[in-house]
Amino acid sequence: MYSFSDLFCGGGGMSLGLIEAGLEHKLAVDFWEVARLNYTSYHRLADGEFLQMNLFEEEQRNELIEIIRENSIDVLVGGPPCQGFSTLGKRSEKDDRNKLVDAYLDIAIQVSPKMIIMENVPAIQSMRHESGVRYPQYAKNFLRENGYYAETIFIEGKQVGLAQTRKRLFLLAIRQDEVKQMDDFLSIINAKVTNHTMHNVQKTLRDVIYDLPRFESGEGEDEIVIDGQTIYNHNVFDYREDNLERIRQVPTAGGLQDIPDEYLSNHLIKMKNGGYGSGGFVKNLYGRLEWDKPSGTIVAGIKKITCGRFFHPECNRLLTVREAARLQSFPDDYKFLGSFIDQYTIVGNAVPPKFSELIANVLTEIYEEYKH
Known part of the structure; x- marks a missing residue:
């Protein structure tokens, strides 16, 4: 059994996939207290x-290197924090969080593990490292220069049967x-990925969350029992009436454009009319999901009513933390802790x-087949 250490572990999504793939969890690292609370509370x-x-x-990096x-x-x-690379916010090549990618790679070389996995958002491919090359190429070059075979691949939700x-x-x-x-190395990886994913299909919201109770504003509980199984975190914000009125106007697959101006602030009216541009973000603002389609990418900002297309297909509310967690493939017995905002952030x-389980299976199988 191979052992692993998970840096920037958050609530442990990466770790859970590796455990499911048969790896032994030894060490996890994160700076956020809410991450520690959630990670250490799950059995x-x-x-x-x-x-x-x-x-x-x-100093703390050096201490960690010795511990590993x-x-x-x-x-x-590890998945070094990606906000500096995200297309959902204003991207910045100078964002200090981008430097955590360099820190992660440096730690990797210092501890010299048999295998390395790093995860990030697709937008990292268009960002340049201070050396002048794009980040993925820099990372591959750096690892290759330090004695590793290294490649990057994209994984999509449909490949592992996610409903997003x-x-x-x-x-x-x-x-x-x-x-x-x-x-x-890349062809070997791709062949393994195909072998593991060829029979998987894209799931929909109906496949994943349809069985959960249809709670409305202010309803639900931290713990409910369904058919003898305890379900956590299926409760709903208590929305203000003006926000509820807006949500009620949105039909299936609809969004901001479907809300009459009388329910909107001047800011939202200007946005609706293209005053701030007419990109995909505006199109999905106040968006309602469809039962027979997957969701878009679940993000930390799902906690905000104006974040994107995250209204329940039937209920007048955002997805609950549990519904979002199911779309992320977290098990139902994982109880998310902290405030509502903390819980959504951990999940998003x-x-x-299921992503990290696939990657772990692919990488360890290649290692087993090619090791001396």
């Missing part, structure tokens, strides 16, 4: 060590001195466990 994650560290700080070395980790995984159109970039690397020569920022 399948609680057996490993959790370190609350700020990896911006060189002492634990003899086989696989280093999420797409993420993964960097996969194997230490060259651990395996026989691989002349085309997570790597879907």
